[in-house]
Amino acid sequence: MQAFLKGASVQATKPQKDKAAAGPSTEKKAKPLPWVEKYRPKCVDEVAFQEEVVAVLKKSLQGADLPNLLFYGPPGTGKTSTILAAARELFGPELYRQRVLELNASDERGIQVVREKVKNFAQLTVAGTRTDGKPCPPFKIIILDEADSMTSAAQAALRRTMEKESRTTRFCLICNYVSRIIEPLTSRCSKFRFKPLANQVQEERLLEICEKENLKYSKEGIAALVQVSEGDLRKAITFLQSAARLNVDKEVTESAVVEIAGVVPDKMIDNLLQICLKGTFEKLEVAVRNMVDEGYAATQILCQLHESIIAHDLSDKQKSAITEKMAVVDKCLADGADEYLQMLSLCSLIMQQAALNN
Numbered sequence: 001m002q003a004f005l006k007g008a009s010v011q012a013t014k015p016q017k018d019k020a021a022a023g024p025s026t027e028k029k030a031k032p033l034p035w036v037e038k039y040r041p042k043c044v045d046e047v048a049f050q051e052e053v054v055a056v057l058k059k060s061l062q063g064a065d066l067p068n069l070l071f072y073g074p075p076g077t078g079k080t081s082t083i084l085a086a087a088r089e090l091f092g093p094e095l096y097r098q099r100v101l102e103l104n105a106s107d108e109r110g111i112q113v114v115r116e117k118v119k120n121f122a123q124l125t126v127a128g129t130r131t132d133g134k135p136c137p138p139f140k141i142i143i144l145d146e147a148d149s150m151t152s153a154a155q156a157a158l159r160r161t162m163e164k165e166s167r168t169t170r171f172c173l174i175c176n177y178v179s180r181i182i183e184p185l186t187s188r189c190s191k192f193r194f195k196p197l198a199n200q201v202q203e204e205r206l207l208e209i210c211e212k213e214n215l216k217y218s219k220e221g222i223a224a225l226v227q228v229s230e231g232d233l234r235k236a237i238t239f240l241q242s243a244a245r246l247n248v249d250k251e252v253t254e255s256a257v258v259e260i261a262g263v264v265p266d267k268m269i270d271n272l273l274q275i276c277l278k279g280t281f282e283k284l285e286v287a288v289r290n291m292v293d294e295g296y297a298a299t300q301i302l303c304q305l306h307e308s309i310i311a312h313d314l315s316d317k318q319k320s321a322i323t324e325k326m327a328v329v330d331k332c333l334a335d336g337a338d339e340y341l342q343m344l345s346l347c348s349l350i351m352q353q354a355a356l357n358n
């Protein structure tokens with residue numbers, strides 16, 4: 001334990017040296033990188049807004065031991081970044097390859113792979129020192145990213161491996177939906193929930209990137225980015241990069257963001273709703289056709305209509321009938337149903353419900 005503490009302090013000073021050494025080559029590679037990668041946190045301290053996780057993780061890192069981990073939460077909140085940064089801090093860049101096995105949904109992770117690849121890697125013994133004699137933690141980490149896409153059989157196969165190899169291996173499972181991880185696995189891990197990022201934190205990050213990339217921006221532009229990304233920082237950064245590309249002089253404006261995010265203008269949604277409430281079926285048909293023809297995604301229209309309906313002055317009974325239909329339409333759209341017909345059927349139902357008022 002003592003030895004590892006020393007190891008941690010060695011690590012802490014290390015990155016600077018590496019940075020200086022690797023300077024020119026990373027500089028060269030940095031250009032074509034998407035900004036989400038370029039601005040991915042390099043150490044756990046750079047992970048924003050997930051204070052509890054970071055605090056617990058840092059304590060574990062210092063204490064030389066790490067429990068098996070389960071990270072869960074919505075997309076773009078820092079799960080993958082956090083474990084990658086923690087592993088980098090633990091092992092340093094040279095040992096990283098030997099000590100960390102990263103498997104995500106794009107890799108084959110059926111039961112066979114769990115039995116062979118994961119087991120073989122887990123069974124390798126590790127030393128508590130590096131080749132250069134410096135101390136390092138005496139375990140390896142297996143990261144199973146997007147673990148909710150693993151079959152239950154593959155998850156079940158992990159149970160024994162996790163226990164048997166606990167002397168030399170720590171597992172980190174990452175997923176969006178914790179309910180899709182089988183109970184025997186969740187009970188073997190310390191669980192951490194990643195929250196959607198607060199608006200202000202997102203704004204700070206975006207402004208930081210704007211500064212580093214020399215972008216011009218309007219306050220409304222940044223506010224719009226934060227609003228459309230709903231706590232998903234990856235989405236916000238991706239939209240920021242697209243918006244910067246859209247304008248020649250790299251200005252991030254509200255209209256550019258709205259355009260990229262595919263948000264339907266509020267006026268259009270209001271208009272559609274007014275037709276549903278007071279108009280004729282003929283007008284409704286034209287309005288729906290126009291919207292779909294203009295390329296607005298039906299799921300986006302649905303989402304915005306949902307917000308308007310909730311805020312609108314309708315009876316509880318009407319609202320519940322409409323939202324129930326919305327859930328059905330959403331499922332149909334996910335299954336690939338025709339967008340125009342689905343929107344028309346939803347709007348027709350709103351029309352029928354509104355007619356009850358008259």
Ligand SMILES: Nc1ncnc2c1ncn2[C@@H]1O[C@H](COP(=O)(O)OP(=O)(O)OP(=O)(O)O)[C@@H](O)[C@H]1O
Binds near residue numbers: 040046047048049073
């Ligand atoms: N908490 C955070 N602090 C700093 N940057 C973040 C944070 N969350 C997300 N990011 C940014 O978003 C990008 C994506 O984050 P990351 O890959 O860690 O998300 P994730 O939680 O693993 O999402 P998914 O569930 O989709 O895999 C990072 O490269 C980083 O730029």
Ligand SMILES: [Mg+2]
Binds near residue numbers: 079081174
């Ligand atoms: Mg991830």
